[in-house]
Amino acid sequence: QKEVEQNSGPLSVPEGAIASLNCTYSDRGSQSFFWYRQYSGKSPELIMFIYSNGDKEDGRFTAQLNKASQYVSLLIRDSQPSDSATYLCAVLPMNSGGYQKVTFGIGTKLQVIP
Amino acid sequence: SAVISQKPSRDICQRGTSLTIQCQVDSQVTMMFWYRQQPGQSLTLIATANQGSEATYESGFVIDKFPISRPNLTFSTLTVSNMSPEDSSIYLCSVVFGTSSTDTQYFGPGTRLTVL
Numbered sequence: 001q002k003e004v005e006q007n008s009g010p011l012s013v014p015e016g017a018i019a020s021l022n023c024t025y026s027d028r029g030s031q032s033f034f035w036y037r038q039y040s041g042k043s044p045e046l047i048m049f050i051y052s053n054g055d056k057e058d059g060r061f062t063a064q065l066n067k068a069s070q071y072v073s074l075l076i077r078d079s080q081p082s083d084s085a086t087y088l089c090a091v092l093p094m095n096s097g098g099y100q101k102v103t104f105g106i107g108t109k110l111q112v113i114p
Numbered sequence: 115s116a117v118i119s120q121k122p123s124r125d126i127c128q129r130g131t132s133l134t135i136q137c138q139v140d141s142q143v144t145m146m147f148w149y150r151q152q153p154g155q156s157l158t159l160i161a162t163a164n165q166g167s168e169a170t171y172e173s174g175f176v177i178d179k180f181p182i183s184r185p186n187l188t189f190s191t192l193t194v195s196n197m198s199p200e201d202s203s204i205y206l207c208s209v210v211f212g213t214s215s216t217d218t219q220y221f222g223p224g225t226r227l228t229v230l
Contacts, residue, residue, distance in 0.1 A: 045221070
């Protein structure tokens with residue numbers, strides 16, 4: 001079982017719609033959860049992190065965490081063509097040794113269709 | 115946020131040769147990591163670069179193949195030794211500035227390596 005699982009996509013949504021990106025993880029004791037965006041040919045950049053159950057909103061982005069279900073998601077409201085990228089879920093496991101050694105999922109490729 | 119630079123940005127190398135990649139940060143960081151991202155794949159951690167001591171390698175990566183140095187809190191190098199076409203990849207350094215579980219990693223721009 002992979003430690004962090006994501007559907008590789010591509011996920012296609014029309015411009016203006018809500019894009020929902022999902023991630024599951026295997027380590028029940030995982031502490032923190034991060035969403036990165038990676039444009040083609042570029043390095044990953046942090047969108048937001050979440051560590052408590054529930055929702056966390058930042059502009060058009062909402063991260064949702066459900067530790068009981070070991071599930072974290074990212075919602076993008078009013079999707080724009082500029083949101084087209086690969087979205088990487090990263091999880092900090094309980095046994096990271098304090099070294100911030102997150103585990104990355106394979107990423108979901110999002111395509112926003114104008 | 116800090117500025118992270120990597121050199122070279124890309125290179126094409128012959129098999130059997132070695133390439134050293136540099137990562138420079140404009141402020142002191144707590145942690146520095148080296149990742150590999152092969153085409154269509156996610157990020158794979160190669161090692162944690164430890165300041166003043168030997169790097170900590172992940173399973174499947176060894177010092178002879180990927181020697182790493184970190185002489186101070188702002189600089190690290192990764193060498194890809196005795197390269198083969200399978201080493202063609204993007205190599206990324208990343209840094210963390212704090213020690214909290216919510217401190218995030220920031221990535222350098224990457225080095226795109228092609229081995230012929």
